[in-house]
Amino acid sequence: MPPLPLHIEPLTREAFAPFGEVIETADARSFPINAGTTTRYHDLARVELAGEASRTLINLFDGQAWHAPIEIRMLERHPLGSQAFYPVDGGRMLIVVAPPGELDESRIRAFVSAADQGINYARGTWHHPLLSLQRPARFLVVDRGGDGHNCEERMLERPLQALL
Numbered sequence: 001m002p003p004l005p006l007h008i009e010p011l012t013r014e015a016f017a018p019f020g021e022v023i024e025t026a027d028a029r030s031f032p033i034n035a036g037t038t039t040r041y042h043d044l045a046r047v048e049l050a051g052e053a054s055r056t057l058i059n060l061f062d063g064q065a066w067h068a069p070i071e072i073r074m075l076e077r078h079p080l081g082s083q084a085f086y087p088v089d090g091g092r093m094l095i096v097v098a099p100p101g102e103l104d105e106s107r108i109r110a111f112v113s114a115a116d117q118g119i120n121y122a123r124g125t126w127h128h129p130l131l132s133l134q135r136p137a138r139f140l141v142v143d144r145g146g147d148g149h150n151c152e153e154r155m156l157e158r159p160l161q162a163l164l
């Protein structure tokens with residue numbers, strides 16, 4: 001069965017709100033610190049931690065390059081915590097998500113981030129693992145460590161193809 005088309009939407013805070021936050025400086029709350037030598041972009045996304053012995057992990061991910069056509073055959077979710085990705089060298093991501101709860105494949109949506117945008121998946125948001133577009137790129141990743149199983153994968157009934 002051929003994959004269904006998956007349209008790409010512009011990544012905005014409003015559009016991404018059902019899935020988490022967009023991490024960007026545009027229109028962010030900011031203020032000068034360190035005697036005015038630094039600007040702090042404050043409280044950009046919510047880190048969620050649940051379960052036994054949970055703690056925040058700070059990681060770096062080196063994503064391999066993905067090129068069109070990109071088929072989406074599975075999604076995953078982290079029931080015990082959020083997961084944030086921010087490009088450290090201007091990499092862009094294909095972001096494929098569905099709202100938390102029982103997976104409804106009709107509610108899968110896709111976005112492409114800009115070189116100065118990251119995202120934070122809210123706890124339980126369905127998403128595809130990192131997809132670094134067109135080139136290898138490094139991402140700062142903040143997510144949850146601790147006891148318990150924090151990654152549930154689900155194969156899609158109908159694969160999708162991102163219309164890049």
Ligand SMILES: NC(=O)N[C@@H](O)C(=O)O
Binds near residue numbers: 083
């Ligand atoms: N497995 C892992 O650490 N990464 C995934 O959760 C991902 O979303 O890329």
Ligand code: NI
Binds near residue numbers: 076078083127128
């Ligand atoms: Ni993940």
